[in-house]
Amino acid sequence: MSTENLERVTILETQHKIKGKLWYLIPIVLLLGLLLIILFNYQDSFTVSKILDGFNGDFVIYLLIGIFAQLVDGTLGMGYGATSTSFLLSFGVNPATSSMGVHVAEMFTTGASALSHYKFKNINKKLAINLIVPGVIGSIIGAYLLADVIDGKAIKPYIAIYMIILALIIIVKGLRKNIKKKKTKQLGILAIFGGFMDSIGGGGWGPIVTSTLMGRGRDARYTIGSVNAAEFAISFASGITFVLFDGISGWRVIAGLVIGGVVAAPLGAYLVNKIPRKPITVLVGLLLIFLSLRTLVKFF
Numbered sequence: 001m002s003t004e005n006l007e008r009v010t011i012l013e014t015q016h017k018i019k020g021k022l023w024y025l026i027p028i029v030l031l032l033g034l035l036l037i038i039l040f041n042y043q044d045s046f047t048v049s050k051i052l053d054g055f056n057g058d059f060v061i062y063l064l065i066g067i068f069a070q071l072v073d074g075t076l077g078m079g080y081g082a083t084s085t086s087f088l089l090s091f092g093v094n095p096a097t098s099s100m101g102v103h104v105a106e107m108f109t110t111g112a113s114a115l116s117h118y119k120f121k122n123i124n125k126k127l128a129i130n131l132i133v134p135g136v137i138g139s140i141i142g143a144y145l146l147a148d149v150i151d152g153k154a155i156k157p158y159i160a161i162y163m164i165i166l167a168l169i170i171i172v173k174g175l176r177k178n179i180k181k182k183k184t185k186q187l188g189i190l191a192i193f194g195g196f197m198d199s200i201g202g203g204g205w206g207p208i209v210t211s212t213l214m215g216r217g218r219d220a221r222y223t224i225g226s227v228n229a230a231e232f233a234i235s236f237a238s239g240i241t242f243v244l245f246d247g248i249s250g251w252r253v254i255a256g257l258v259i260g261g262v263v264a265a266p267l268g269a270y271l272v273n274k275i276p277r278k279p280i281t282v283l284v285g286l287l288l289i290f291l292s293l294r295t296l297v298k299f300f
Contacts, residue, residue: 061256080203081203100239104239107235111232122224140241162204163203169207
């Protein structure tokens, strides 16, 4: 190999290594910056005594919800928001706090999930990048409407109905056999709609985007990994919007979901190709339907 070709190969390898490191550095830097902003602006809410008092039975429940929801999302490629929101609503958390808590928590859990999927080489970078910009736009619009325009309590039964629809989508898509791959059209519109509904309903990015892409015959491993990676940006955008327009509330919800999700993220990424998908998909879908019906019964 000539000296010129050797130099060119060396440059390409260096660029590849730098790009690889950015997939780790960008989420870490953003999350550390967010954590510092929250602590600086809401330091009165995080005194030592308040934090110690917050580690009670409710916190344990939120922690378990975070673990379970992240395992569902990491292995099925969908369902974190739907699972956690359904559980939170069933335990009496109001929709605005629930959606805000889920999306702020998802900044950390999706960051951990994206890093885990990148480590296991589950990400199609081109697909992830094409989903990010339109998904962020849709999520910001939805988060703003829920935080500053829509009455969260009034839409609680509608969110429960939406969760039932998502659960049915999860079940139907999970039971479908492998489909011949087709070209995915209007990817931007799909991402905008997924981001918008995810913010409004507290979940839906995975069931809407992942299920649609897999329904077009895309490879499950790379679809799940790429959608999870893009979800970090969508969650970050909607979470920041909630914080700006609605402030921080329900920190126990956020802390429980974050800790549980971060702990479970590597396990979910590892299990993505290790567990039988159909029975797990059906069980998760039925569980979400049960929780949503329970919320509707309580409301009426």
